[in-house]
Every structure is written in structure tokens, then in C-alpha cells.
Amino acid sequence: MKPLLALEDIRMVYQARKGLFGFVPITALDGVSLSLAEGETVAIVGESGSGKTTLARVSLRLLRPTSGQVLFDGTDIARLPEGRLKWFRQQAQGIFQDPFSSLDPFMRVFDTVEEPLIIHRIGDRERRRELVYQALEEVRLIPVKEFALKFPHQLSGGQRQRVAIARCLVLRSRLIVADEPVSLLDASSRAEILSLFRELQHRHKLTFIYITHDLSTARQFAPRIAIMYRGKIVETGPTSQVITHPQHPYTRALLEAVPQPDPSNRFRERRVGFQETARE
Amino acid sequence: MPLLEVEGLKLRYQGASGEVRAVDGVSFSVEAGAALGLVGESGSGKSSVALALMRLRPRNVAHFSGRVLLNGVECSRLDEGEFRRHFRWEKLAMVFQGAMESFNPVLKVGEQIIEPLLQRRMGRKEAEKQSMALLDAVLLPARTFDRYPHELSGGMKQRALIAMALVLHPQLLILDEPTSALDVIVQAEVMNLLKRLKRELSLGILFITHDIALSSDLCDRIAVMYAGELVETGGADGVLLQPGHPYTQKLLAAVPRLMEEKEPEFISGSPPDLTNPPPGCRFHPRCPYVFDRCRVESPPPFPANEHRARCWLLLR
Numbered sequence: 001m002k003p004l005l006a007l008e009d010i011r012m013v014y015q016a017r018k019g020l021f022g023f024v025p026i027t028a029l030d031g032v033s034l035s036l037a038e039g040e041t042v043a044i045v046g047e048s049g050s051g052k053t054t055l056a057r058v059s060l061r062l063l064r065p066t067s068g069q070v071l072f073d074g075t076d077i078a079r080l081p082e083g084r085l086k087w088f089r090q091q092a093q094g095i096f097q098d099p100f101s102s103l104d105p106f107m108r109v110f111d112t113v114e115e116p117l118i119i120h121r122i123g124d125r126e127r128r129r130e131l132v133y134q135a136l137e138e139v140r141l142i143p144v145k146e147f148a149l150k151f152p153h154q155l156s157g158g159q160r161q162r163v164a165i166a167r168c169l170v171l172r173s174r175l176i177v178a179d180e181p182v183s184l185l186d187a188s189s190r191a192e193i194l195s196l197f198r199e200l201q202h203r204h205k206l207t208f209i210y211i212t213h214d215l216s217t218a219r220q221f222a223p224r225i226a227i228m229y230r231g232k233i234v235e236t237g238p239t240s241q242v243i244t245h246p247q248h249p250y251t252r253a254l255l256e257a258v259p260q261p262d263p264s265n266r267f268r269e270r271r272v273g274f275q276e277t278a279r280e
Numbered sequence: 281m282p283l284l285e286v287e288g289l290k291l292r293y294q295g296a297s298g299e300v301r302a303v304d305g306v307s308f309s310v311e312a313g314a315a316l317g318l319v320g321e322s323g324s325g326k327s328s329v330a331l332a333l334m335r336l337r338p339r340n341v342a343h344f345s346g347r348v349l350l351n352g353v354e355c356s357r358l359d360e361g362e363f364r365r366h367f368r369w370e371k372l373a374m375v376f377q378g379a380m381e382s383f384n385p386v387l388k389v390g391e392q393i394i395e396p397l398l399q400r401r402m403g404r405k406e407a408e409k410q411s412m413a414l415l416d417a418v419l420l421p422a423r424t425f426d427r428y429p430h431e432l433s434g435g436m437k438q439r440a441l442i443a444m445a446l447v448l449h450p451q452l453l454i455l456d457e458p459t460s461a462l463d464v465i466v467q468a469e470v471m472n473l474l475k476r477l478k479r480e481l482s483l484g485i486l487f488i489t490h491d492i493a494l495s496s497d498l499c500d501r502i503a504v505m506y507a508g509e510l511v512e513t514g515g516a517d518g519v520l521l522q523p524g525h526p527y528t529q530k531l532l533a534a535v536p537r538l539m540e541e542k543e544p545e546f547i548s549g550s551p552p553d554l555t556n557p558p559p560g561c562r563f564h565p566r567c568p569y570v571f572d573r574c575r576v577e578s579p580p581p582f583p584a585n586e587h588r589a590r591c592w593l594l595l596r
Contacts, residue, residue, distance in 0.1 A: 047466070048434070048463050156323075156550060157322070184460075186321050186322055186490035186491070187490065187491060187492065187493075187531060187534040187535055188321065188530070188531070188534045188546045188547045189546070190534070190536075191534045191536065191544035191545060194536075194544070195543070195544075213465075214464055215464075215538060216535075216536035216537065216538045217536050219536065219538060220536045220543070220544060243538065243539075253465055254464060255538065256468065257464040257465045258538050259468075259471075259491060259493040259496070259497055260493050260496070260535070260537065260538055260539075261493040261495075261496045261532055261535055262496055262520070263496055263515075263516040263517040263520045263521065265496045265497045266315075266475065266496065266497060266498055266499060266500065266516065269472045270468040270469075270471065270472055270497075272465045272468045272469060272472075
């Protein structure tokens with residue numbers, strides 16, 4: 001089957017400033033290839049600095065890679081000029097880590113969710129209202145009419161993240177890239193948002209890239225997993241297999257680090273030392 | 281005698297639409313060399329408890345009462361000058377939530393660590409020597425002293441903050457979500473460090489977190505907070521393996537499991553508005569086992585030292 005999204009040998013090199021005139025190249029992505037069939041969910045797991053956020057941004061063409069192709073539905077979007085990307089902007093959406101900064105504090109929920117429809121010239125006023133209410137209902141911001149009138153500061157973290165999800169749904173996007181969407185939420189809202197993701201994913205056959213540093217939520221949500229370390233995918237495979245039979249030492253360190261409620265934890269040190277030696 | 285004893289702590293803020301009962305009659309104790317986890321959702325009042333203990337209450341406090349005893353001294357009764365001179369930072373210290381962003385960006389990390397020592401008229405040489413020992417204790421290289429905050433990674437900043445809190449050798453360390461901005465591996469490293477410090481310095485620790493799984497990494501006892509009240513307190517084994525209160529059970533069920541094929545559950549509904557908390561048990565609107573009594577009568581608070589859950593199901 002033809003993949004919906006195929007990243008092919010992506011390299012991303014940033015120029016970091018050094019001193020007054022100098023620059024040093026920093027390789028954030030070092031030959032990453034990944035492909036997703038329509039309706040598939042992949043979790044990208046790694047620590048901060050591993051390049052996972054850069055990968056998210058490249059997949060959404062918020063960044064142009066230094067080299068490599070980003071094929072969306074067969075078209076290389078890495079090289080298209082912004083003016084010819086509107087169709088892609090409608091079909092691919094991002095959800096970001098911090099729902100406190102990703103929503104405009106001066107816009108009501110209704111306007112936030114309606115805005116993409118206006119930009120993409122979908123429907124008239126009546127139709128748009130219908131679509132917005134429908135999306136809010138799908139993310140269970142109920143009663144819809146009440147939530148539509150609220151401002152972001154009146155919402156909890158979980159509720160804000162649902163507004164962000166509604167904003168993706170309203171365009172009937174096919175690809176959603178969620179970058180640490182639940183890492184700032186507490187356990188209950190985290191479980192709730194992930195179960196909502198799964199439900200929407202099934203209902204709309206969404207293709208999902210779920211980016212996280214936490215293997216336990218990755219396991220909960222994604223059947224396939226890719227472990228990133230220092231700009232490379234170091235291990236990939238079915239989630240249950242990666243978790244039960246990790247191959248790469250970094251994957252083992254990630255597994256060792258996941259907090260689980262076990263009272264004997266307080267008597268043992270977690271063996272995550274792999275990384276300290278690697279970093280020096 | 282426990283290191284810290286808190287009895288009937290109440291803290292209310294003046295909000296726009298009435299008094300917010302952020303902490304409503306909370307009692308617990310922390311033993312020297314032991315860690316108590318204070319666990320609850322955001323908005324449950326955990327951080328307010330910490331600020332009340334440090335006597336760093338915001339200006340809009342409408343009501344404050346309760347007893348706080350440190351080593352048997354009722355420090356809630358002391359006047360501010362006394363508390364500042366002999367208690368805050370000296371006997372109890374705190375690492376604040378989000379403190380990684382609150383370093384002074386133009387001052388070397390070491391200078392920020394030795395500031396309180398210099399304030400207390402210690403010679404500079406001696407202060408530097410002590411801070412080197414501290415950096416070593418939190419597993420930071422000595423050269424960190426001359427680094428600026430922006431040169432440190434998140435994990436290093438958190439270690440430096442712990443060093444800052446320990447500079448006057450407090451007996452009690454309050455940690456408010458110390459790892460929430462860190463990724464899992466760095467978090468595990470910080471937890472390893474805290475375990476070691478607790479053991480080696482026989483520190484009493486109050487560990488505040490929304491993550492009950494993480495609390496198991498450090499805490500000997502766990503207190504679960506909901507809507508300004510403690511709903512369950514007990515040894516880590518009891519609370520984690522045989523949780524009594526439905527809220528604790530739900531919190532545990534919400535933790536995504538790594539090795540079990542078990543879907544995490546979530547708690548439907550949202551925490552109550554604390555200007556007008558529900559009558560009876562505050563968890564009753566979200567509780568799956570609710571019955572008539574829960575709606576009208578609040579289960580009585582319990583003494584701090586046993587494993588107890590504040591729930592009518594268990595008190596019947």
C-alpha cells in the first residue's frame with residue numbers, strides 16, 4: 001500500500017551561533033527514514049535533544065529539511081514553496097506540548113476552532129457553526145454551547161488540549177502530528193486524552209505521529225514505535241516487541257526510567273547510566 | 281517525635297467569587313530521614329500546603345489556621361523575623377515548581393549557591409569550599425560553579441537547585457514537582473540522587489507530585505490529596521498495593537502500565553470548584569461507589585499516623 005507519509009533520508013542541520021561571527025553546524029536529524037500507511041499510528045520516543053521535535057516539524061513542513069524528501073500522498077512537500085502548500089496545510093495538523101501557549105488567549109474556543117475553516121474557505125457561516133459544534137462534541141467539550149464561549153484561561157490543561165484537537169478535526173485532516181501532547185497533564189487527563197485520540201483515530205482513520213519521551217504512554221497508544229537517539233532512529237518495531245525485547249542499550253535505559261507504582265522502587269537505583277557516559 | 285507535624289492546616293484565598301478553600305484541614309507528619317509523598321491532581325492544594333509550611337503565603341490569603349511543628353517547635357506561632365532567621369532555609373528548605381526558570385541569568389551558578397552563606401557572614405573562601413562539597417553531593421562537576429544558568433541542561437539545573445536548597449543544611453526538604461519539566465531518563469537520575477541524599481543526609485522529604493507512580497520512587501509514606509483535603513494516608517506499600525479510597529484506586533488505575541495489557545482508566549468529571557465544594561464527601565460527584573450518606577455527610581478526618589482512607593465505604 002502506498003504510504004500517506006514517507007520521510008526519506010532526512011537530514012536537518014542547524015547553524016548554531018558561536019561567538020560573534022562564527023557558526024557551528026548541529027545535526028538534529030541524521031538520515032532519518034520513516035513511512036506511515038494511511039490510518040497508522042507510530043510513536044517516536046526519545047529524550048529532549050534527540051531530534052524528535054525536529055522530526056515533527058519537518059513532517060508538518062514547519063521546517064524545511066537540509067536534505068531528503070518528505071512525501072505526503074506521493075508529493076514531495078519538502079521542496080514546494082509555501083504558496084503551493086495550502087492543500088497540505090489542510091490535510092496535516094499539529095498538536096503541541098503546551099496548551100497554555102498554543103491557544104490564543106484572546107480568542108474564544110469557538111473562534112479558535114472556526115479559524116481554520118475561514119482560512120480554508122470551508123462552508124458559510126451556518127455550516128461553519130455546525131462543523132465547530134460537531135468537532136467540540138467529538139472531543140467531549142460538553143455542553144458545547146457553553147464551552148464555545150469560553151476563553152483558554154477558563155479551561156483546564158486537558159480541556160485546552162481538546163480544543164487543539166477539535167481544531168484539527170474540523171478540517172478533516174488526514175495526518176496529525178502530536179508533539180508531547182500529554183506530558184504536561186496529570187495522569188487522569190493524560191489517560192483521557194489518549195483514549196480520545198484512539199477513538200478519533202479509529203473513527204476517522206487518522207494517521208498519527210505521536211511524539212513522547214514516555215514509553216508507557218507510547219505503548220498505550222501506538223502499535224508501532226521508533227526510538228530516536230541523537231538524530232537517528234536506533235530501534236523500530238511493533239511496540240510490544242520493542243518493550244519486551246529491547247535491542248538498543250538506549251531503549252533499555254528508557255524502559256528502566258519509566259515510573260511505575262511499585263513500593264519497592266524506593267529501595268533501588270534506576271540503571272539509566274548508559275546515557276551519561278554517552279553524553280560526555 | 282516526628283521531624284514535621286502538621287495539624288488541621290487550613291488555607292483560604294480571597295478569590296473574585298468568594299473564598300477558595302485551597303487547603304481544608306490537612307494533617308500529616310514527616311519523620312527524619314523519611315519521605316512523604318503528597319499526591320493529587322493539579323488544583324488539589326498540594327502547592328498551597330508547601331507554601332504554607334514555608335510561610336510564603338500569597339497576599340490574598342483570607343484565612344490561615346492550623347499547627348505546624350518542626351522538631352516539636354510550633355513554628356506557625358513564631359513571628360516572621362524569628363522564622364526567617366532560624367527556620368526558613370535553615371531547618372526547612374524548598375525546591376519550587378518551575379524553579380529551573382527562576383535562576384538569575386546573569387549570575388554564575390556558584391554565586392547563587394553561596395549567597396545565603398555570605399549573607400550569614402561566612403568568609404568567601406569557606407563558602408566556596410562548602411559549595412564545592414555540595415556540588416559534589418548532587419553529582420555536578422566542580423566547574424559548574426563558574427557556569428551561567430543557560431549553560432546547564434535541565435537535569436543539571438535541577439541538581440543545582442537542590443544544592444541551593446541544601447546549602448544551610450536543612451533537616452526537611454520540600455520538593456514541589458521537581459521533575460515535571462524533565463524527560464524520563466533525566467527524571468530517573470534526579471530521583472536516584474534524591475534517594476541517595478535522603479539516605480546519606482537523613483533528610484526528611486515532602487515530595488509533591490501529581491504522579492503517584494513517581495512518588496513510589498522515593499516515598500516511604502504517601503498522602504493523597506483531593507480538593508483541599510487528604511483522602512488517604514499510609515505507608516507506600518499499603519497505599520500503592522491496597523488503596524482504600526476510590527480516588528486513590530482511580531489515580532493508580534490511570535497510570536499507564538509498561539508491562540501489563542491494561543488500559544489506563546480516567547476519572548470522569550473534573551475536580552470541584554473550591555469556592556463552593558460539594559456537600560458531604562468532596563469526591564462523591566465523581567465516585568463510582570457513591571451512596572446516599574456520601575452526598576450529605578463528610579467522612580471524618582483521620583489521625584495522621586495510620587493507614588486510613590477517608591471514605592464511608594470503609595467506615596461503615
